Amino acid sequence: MKRLIWLVPTVYIFFLMLPIYWLLNMSFKTTNEILGSFTLWPEKFTVENYITIFTDPTWYNGYINSLAYVTLNTVISVSVALPAAYAFSRHRFLGDKHLFFWLLTNRMAPPAVFALPFFQLYSAMNLFDTYFAVALAHALFNVPLAVWILEGFMSGVPREIDETAYIDGYSLPRFFVKIFMPMIASGIGVTAFFCFMFSWVELLLAKTLTSVAAKPIAAIMTRTSSTSGYELGLLAAAGALTIIPGAVVIYFVRNYIAKGFALGRV
Amino acid sequence: MNKTWNNKAWFMVLPVLALVALNAVIPLMTVVNYSVQETFGNNVFFFEGVKWYDEVLHSERFHASLFRQLVFTGIILAIEIPLGVAIALAMPRKGPWVSVCLVLMALPLLIPWNVVGAIWNIFALPEIGLLGHSLNALGFDYNYTRQPFAAWFTLILMDVWHWTSLVVLLAYAGLSSIADAYYQAAKIDSASRWAVFRYIQLPKMKRVLTIAVLLRFMDSFMIYTEPFVLTGGGPGNSTTLLSIDLVKIALGQFDLGPAAAMSMIYFLIVLLLSWVFYTLMMRDEDQI
Amino acid sequence: MARIELQNIAHSYFANPAGPEDFAVKELDLTWDDGGAYALLGPSGCGKTTLLNIISGLLTPSRGQVVFDGRDVTQEKPEQRNIAQVFQFPVIYDTMTVRQNLAFPLKNRGVPHNEIAARVTEIARMIELESVLDHKARNLNAEQKQKISLGRGLVRSDVNAILFDEPLTVIDPHLKWQLRSQLKKLHRDFAFTMVYVTHDQTEALTFADKVVVMYEGEIVQIGTPEDLFERPSHTFVGYFIGSPGMNVAPVTIEGRRAILGGHAIELARGYPDLPVGARLELGVRPEFIRFVDTGEGANGEGLPVTVKRVDDIGRFKIAKVELAGVPLSIVAEEDTVIDGDEAHIVFDPDHVHIYADSHLVEGAR
Numbered sequence: 001m002k003r004l005i006w007l008v009p010t011v012y013i014f015f016l017m018l019p020i021y022w023l024l025n026m027s028f029k030t031t032n033e034i035l036g037s038f039t040l041w042p043e044k045f046t047v048e049n050y051i052t053i054f055t056d057p058t059w060y061n062g063y064i065n066s067l068a069y070v071t072l073n074t075v076i077s078v079s080v081a082l083p084a085a086y087a088f089s090r091h092r093f094l095g096d097k098h099l100f101f102w103l104l105t106n107r108m109a110p111p112a113v114f115a116l117p118f119f120q121l122y123s124a125m126n127l128f129d130t131y132f133a134v135a136l137a138h139a140l141f142n143v144p145l146a147v148w149i150l151e152g153f154m155s156g157v158p159r160e161i162d163e164t165a166y167i168d169g170y171s172l173p174r175f176f177v178k179i180f181m182p183m184i185a186s187g188i189g190v191t192a193f194f195c196f197m198f199s200w201v202e203l204l205l206a207k208t209l210t211s212v213a214a215k216p217i218a219a220i221m222t223r224t225s226s227t228s229g230y231e232l233g234l235l236a237a238a239g240a241l242t243i244i245p246g247a248v249v250i251y252f253v254r255n256y257i258a259k260g261f262a263l264g265r266v
Numbered sequence: 267m268n269k270t271w272n273n274k275a276w277f278m279v280l281p282v283l284a285l286v287a288l289n290a291v292i293p294l295m296t297v298v299n300y301s302v303q304e305t306f307g308n309n310v311f312f313f314e315g316v317k318w319y320d321e322v323l324h325s326e327r328f329h330a331s332l333f334r335q336l337v338f339t340g341i342i343l344a345i346e347i348p349l350g351v352a353i354a355l356a357m358p359r360k361g362p363w364v365s366v367c368l369v370l371m372a373l374p375l376l377i378p379w380n381v382v383g384a385i386w387n388i389f390a391l392p393e394i395g396l397l398g399h400s401l402n403a404l405g406f407d408y409n410y411t412r413q414p415f416a417a418w419f420t421l422i423l424m425d426v427w428h429w430t431s432l433v434v435l436l437a438y439a440g441l442s443s444i445a446d447a448y449y450q451a452a453k454i455d456s457a458s459r460w461a462v463f464r465y466i467q468l469p470k471m472k473r474v475l476t477i478a479v480l481l482r483f484m485d486s487f488m489i490y491t492e493p494f495v496l497t498g499g500g501p502g503n504s505t506t507l508l509s510i511d512l513v514k515i516a517l518g519q520f521d522l523g524p525a526a527a528m529s530m531i532y533f534l535i536v537l538l539l540s541w542v543f544y545t546l547m548m549r550d551e552d553q554i
Numbered sequence: 555m556a557r558i559e560l561q562n563i564a565h566s567y568f569a570n571p572a573g574p575e576d577f578a579v580k581e582l583d584l585t586w587d588d589g590g591a592y593a594l595l596g597p598s599g600c601g602k603t604t605l606l607n608i609i610s611g612l613l614t615p616s617r618g619q620v621v622f623d624g625r626d627v628t629q630e631k632p633e634q635r636n637i638a639q640v641f642q643f644p645v646i647y648d649t650m651t652v653r654q655n656l657a658f659p660l661k662n663r664g665v666p667h668n669e670i671a672a673r674v675t676e677i678a679r680m681i682e683l684e685s686v687l688d689h690k691a692r693n694l695n696a697e698q699k700q701k702i703s704l705g706r707g708l709v710r711s712d713v714n715a716i717l718f719d720e721p722l723t724v725i726d727p728h729l730k731w732q733l734r735s736q737l738k739k740l741h742r743d744f745a746f747t748m749v750y751v752t753h754d755q756t757e758a759l760t761f762a763d764k765v766v767v768m769y770e771g772e773i774v775q776i777g778t779p780e781d782l783f784e785r786p787s788h789t790f791v792g793y794f795i796g797s798p799g800m801n802v803a804p805v806t807i808e809g810r811r812a813i814l815g816g817h818a819i820e821l822a823r824g825y826p827d828l829p830v831g832a833r834l835e836l837g838v839r840p841e842f843i844r845f846v847d848t849g850e851g852a853n854g855e856g857l858p859v860t861v862k863r864v865d866d867i868g869r870f871k872i873a874k875v876e877l878a879g880v881p882l883s884i885v886a887e888e889d890t891v892i893d894g895d896e897a898h899i900v901f902d903p904d905h906v907h908i909y910a911d912s913h914l915v916e917g918a919r
Contacts, residue, residue, distance in 0.1 A: 008356035012434075013370050016427065019389045020373070022396045026388065038399050066378075080285055083278035091275035099279065106290050108536050110488035112509035113529040116516045117293030140289035143282055203380045203491045204513070218378045232388065239381040246376025254365045447641040450612050455706060456633040456662040465647045465658075 020243070026236035034232045049237035059238065062217030065131070066200065067245065069214065073135035074195040077142040078150075078188060085150035086176070090159065103144040114140070115208050122209055133209040134216070138202060142195045149194065153187025154180075193253050200245065217242055300526035318527035328528060330503065331511040332535075335487060338507055342425055342486045347479060349426070350433025354441055355467070357434075368438070371431040383495025386424040390496075410497065414504035417497050421505055424496060425486065433478045440474035441467060480543055487536055508532055555747045556623045556714035558586040558609060563618035565604055571616070578604045580771040581617070586715070588623075589745040591738070593762035595752060597794070601771040602751045603719055609749065610717050611635045622714055638707020638716045642723045644699030648692040652683055655691050656705050663710075677709045680740065696724050697733050704737075708746075715747040722757060734761060755795050767791050783839070785907065787914040792837050792907075798872065798883045801843075805836040807908065812836050815878025817857050822903040823917025832910035840872070840885040842905035846898050856898030864892055875899070 026034055027049055029042040037043070053059040087093070088100055118137050119128075127133040157180070165175040181188065207219040221238050304314045322328050358364055374382070392398040392409045397420075401408040410416040444466065452462050490509035493499070499506035499514070506514075512532060516525035565579040574580060579601040586592055586609075594602045607613035608620060611632035620628045627635050647655050656674045665673075678684045681701045686694060691702055700721055707716055718737075722730045738761055741748055752758050758765050759779040767775045767782065767790070774788035775781070786792035792800030805812040805819075807828060812819045814836060828834065846856040859875040859882070866888075873884045873892055877899070884899065886892065908915045 005356050006358070009353055009367050012353050013367065016371065016374055016431070018396065019385045019427065022389050023385050034394055038394055080281040084282035087275035087278035090269055091272040092269045093271065093273045093275045103282070103286060105537060106286055108484050108540055109290070110509055110532055110536060112488065112490050112512045113297065113533055114293050115513055116525065117296040120296065121292055136285070137289060139285050143286055147282060197376055200376065201378045203378060208517070218380045221380065221384065235384060236388070239384055242378050242381050243373070243376070247373060250369050250372045250376060254369050447643070447645050451639070451641065451645040451703070453612070454610070454632045454637065454639055455659040457658070458662065461662065465649060469649050
């Protein structure tokens with residue numbers, strides 16, 4: 001029994017890979033072939049779908065838009081969370097526990113609740129259909145998480161380090177950038193990963209707040225499936241391409257995944 | 267960590283506060299506003315008190331969605347938590363395969379949610395999807411676009427596929443933090459495999475499991491995109507979960523009053539249940 | 555308790571060890587007497603924890619046999635060898651009370667309830683945890699938790715040996731002596747076979763009857779604390795034990811004298827059979843060098859040294875000097891007068907040792 005224990009993760013991973021394999025399978029077929037027959041491997045292997053995506057601006061702009069606002073969001077969320085997490089980690093101040101808790105409750109808000117209000121808010125601010133709108137909107141959910149994760153990592157660095165630096169004449173900003181941040185580098189990496197992850201995958205708000213100029217790839221895909229009547233091959237290729245950024249990011253943080261997923265608080 | 271009392275720390279927190287307040291307070295105020303007002307168009311509002319709350323709380327439609335949501339979340343938690351823990355326990359603790367496993371398992375977590383929905387939408391189609399085709403070939407009469415049971419089955423399978431890895435990763439992180447000495451001592455004490463799990467692994471995983479349960483509870487309770495892309499809420503209403511219903515009312519029908527009231531109720535339910543879960547699981551802990 | 559023998563033991567963490575460097579523990583033979591209190595002393599990475607794990611069965615040695623009371627247990631698992639091991643940090647079952655912790659090993663072995671209860675009470679009294687028996691184990695302090703770990707080992711009546719792997723690491727420094735003396739008392743009262751691994755010489759020397767010093771996977775000396783102090787058989791032992799450690803200086807031997815940087819030092823023994831081409835060193839502990847006024851000493855004059863630094867510790871002084879460029883430490887009485895940059899010293903011939911390639915050479919009288 002003990003020998004076969006490796007079957008468990010193997011079977012699980014196989015199960016995970018099945019739908020992805022099917023997606024890839026379809027992305028290399030023409031829509032006609034997909035609708036016409038059922039085959040485990042493309043009869044007529046074609047990269048037509050991918051070519052369309054790489055050459056049609058409506059498609060590849062979608063990817064660019066998505067990457068743009070996700071990166072923007074990650075940068076904003078992490079930069080804003082860093083000083084706040086530091087404050088929570090090192091200081092007690094009036095209302096600190098309540099503030100921390102309130103931040104976490106925002107993570108618990110159903111995005112659906114915010115769909116309409118965000119739509120109105122960002123339109124009123126003239127930010128509708130811009131990268132900023134989505135980046136800022138996602139910040140509502142990412143910033144609390146970022147603060148929570150960063151605070152966990154920061155609390156692992158003893159206070160003595162700060163005090164030594166002050167004695168040595170460092171000002172707070174200089175100490176923070178030159179000494180502190182390198183020490184929590186893996187924490188920042190984990191945080192950035194989570195921010196990227198959440199912002200990249202979220203759709204409802206991204207769709208609500210954009211129409212043309214900043215439309216994410218996810219929204220373009222759903223538009224395709226409804227209007228031009230199931231261009232399945234194209235859809236599959238587009239979907240397959242959205243998996244790539246995620247895979248790349250995981251690859252880069254693969255050494256921190258185990259540690260990082262416990263949000264530094266294990 | 268001994269923290270110093272320093273009210274000037276508020277300056278460091280200000281950017282976060284501003285950003286989150288902008289996104290949270292203003293919209294919520296809007297929502298609260300709408301929830302207690304009535305409009306007949308032309309931006310003219312009348313204060314209506316708790317009329318909308320009353321209506322929503324007594325509406326059958328709301329009850330139905332809430333019920334579906336509770337059932338969905340319940341099933342999800344019952345499957346994903348034990349399954350995730352079991353897989354984490356079965357994974358090797360050290361060695362070259364560990365990162366390979368973790369990377370592959372993390373993949374579903376990084377796929378845009380609508381793509382997840384789209385993948386399963388096609389994967390489960392009776393004629394051309396691998397799952398749909400196979401199930402029908404095995405003799406099951408399976409069509410998730412027409413049969414509520416099949417729709418639920420597919421929905422749950424999709425969520426398990428999508429999110430179990432989160433539990434696995436969290437549980438695995440918790441397990442990795444257990445020092446070898448504990449296992450060695452257990453060997454010396456002649457502890458059985460079950461005793462090792464019950465007295466060493468499970469207690470040490472408590473913190474990460476709490477995080478896992480809370481996250482899965484909250485996210486499954488608020489789920490929108492994947493089921494929407496998969497079934498659109500159908501067939502009929504059978505998979506219309508709370509979020510889907512809310513968006514239908516708010517953005518589809520622009521019924522601001524009821525939508526707003528429902529939003530507030532929804533939010534409060536999530537908060538309440540999260541708090542209950544959290545307190546229950548943290549009963550024995552000394553600190554947060 | 556049992557007599558434990560390690561025969562031809564060697565261990566490598568590599569599957570195909572190429573040479574001696576790949577072995578964490580190089581070939582050795584060792585016997586631990588029944589009821590002895592031993593310390594296994596050495597710096598980090600010297601192989602002492604590996605050796606301990608070989609004894610306990612957590613590690614199966616690449617080569618050799620482990621024998622308990624004449625029985626070959628090399629292939630047996632830890633629970634079959636009946637040993638108790640206390641780790642660097644307290645290993646307790648958080649969710650259980652102290653009583654349940656202590657009862658755990660017995661429960662797992664199917665011992666009847668009333669026997670368990672009696673045994674637990676007895677052991678709790680032995681390790682002075684009676685008053686907290688029904689408290690949750692995780693609420694106790696580090697010292698008490700270590701005692702629980704110890705107790706879980708003692709609670710089995712057929713324990714062969716108790717192994718300690720640097721058990722005082724997490725205990726507050728000013729409480730360490732408390733736990734240490736309790737362990738010593740336990741040994742005196744009950745004659746357990748105890749093996750105590752540490753890198754701290756104070757712990758080793760105060761706890762053990764016999765100390766096994768390890769260095770780079772080899773045993774360099776086994777002896778009582780006095781042996782280690784008076785006659786270190788390896789320069790490492792000399793350097794590692796004592797504070798400050800032994801002075802070691804390269805010399806050449808001429809008859810019954812050692813020549814250090816041009817100066818002659820009288821030796822108590824002759825060394826006719828020195829290995830050819832070996833690196834010769836002289837070792838003498840700081841406690842056995844004396845300051846003298848010029849004119850004293852067997853040959854009329856002490857050896858001239860330059861005084862680099864004198865630290866007054868209170869009860870004694872530590873002087874750092876240089877003899878012909880070779881640095882030496884000297885422990886002097888508190889009323890010794892050392893002024894100026896020049897002084898003279900003599901060595902006590904009985905405590906001057908000669909080492910060839912770091913190993914002690916027995917001289918001829």
